[in-house]
Amino acid sequence: MISFVWAEDENRVIGKDDTLPWKLPDDMKRFKEVTTGNPIIMGRKTFESFPNGPLPNRENIVITRNKNFSYPGVTVVNAISDIQMDTQKNYCVIGGAQIFELFKDLVDRLYVTKIHHEFSGDVLMIDLPWENFKLVSSEEGKVDEKNLWPHTFEVYDRK
Ligand SMILES: NC(=O)c1ccc[n+]([C@@H]2O[C@H](COP(=O)([O-])OP(=O)(O)OC[C@H]3O[C@@H](n4cnc5c(N)ncnc54)[C@H](OP(=O)(O)O)[C@@H]3O)[C@@H](O)[C@H]2O)c1
Structure with missing residues (x-):
């Protein structure tokens, strides 16, 4: 299965x-709980935002158009069709917006953290077909x- 995880x-x-x-x-704690043990899929920009390289105890899959991109401990793909999906696994797509699209x-499945505050920013979450999803749990942080x-x-x- 495929899950989105974002805040x-x-x-x-x-x-x-x-x-x-x-x-x-x-939220970082929650992110770790949801994603640890599962493959995480991310865009090259999100990967490069990590201060210490790939996140531990998870297969890190990075999507880029750059055919020369490589990083130790990272599975690099140039298209989502290059990902060998194992139906037994929960692939956690962790962003950013280009990759959610x-x-x-x-x-x-969608794991969203809704932060009840307004921040300035330059990347927005994409439009999702919310009518196709139902809320299954809600918990205050x-x-x-x-x-x-x-x-x-x-x-x-x-x-
Ligand atoms: N709040 C959250 O939960 C959350 C989660 C994740 C990220 N973020 C934030 O979101 C921002 C980054 O998001 P973003 O949307 O700008 O970037 P992104 O999705 O992380 O990465 C974009 C990159 O992915 C690659 N890519 C995109 N489409 C592709 C395709 N069709 N085929 C192959 N490669 C493709 C390209 O890499 P190349 O340029 O190398 O070709 C592109 O530059 C950051 O500010 C990050 O901190 C927030």
Whole structure:
């Protein structure tokens, strides 16, 4: 199956200056819980936003048009048809917007963190056919001195 995992603000902002517009450790924790053990699929820009290279304990699959791109520990593909999908696995598409667009007709499950705040940014989440999805869980995130903005973890499954 294919899942999307992302966080967006009240205006669907997801990125700014090739990085995240916010620091929200509670969402990072959630991201780790959802994705660890699963292959993660991302665009080259999102991959390059990671400070320490590939994320551990997950197969990292990076999509680029650059035929010469390589990075230790990373599976590089030039098109989604190059990904050898194993039907037993949960492929987590983790962005950014260009890569969500490529998978939007294929995705089975959505893990979205809704951050109840407005940030400035330059990348928005794509339009999804929400009428084809149903909410299956909703959970409030933790707010404290390290997690300043209220946020909700929602999961949707394709109907
Ligand atoms: N809030 C969140 O949950 C979240 C999640 C992920 C990312 N982000 C943010 O989103 C921003 C990045 O998103 P983005 O949409 O600009 O970039 P992206 O999707 O991460 O990467 C774009 C790159 O993917 C490759 N690509 C795109 N379409 C392709 C295709 N059809 N075939 C082959 N390769 C293709 C190209 O790489 P080449 O240029 O190398 O060819 C392109 O430049 C950053 O600010 C990041 O921090 C936020």
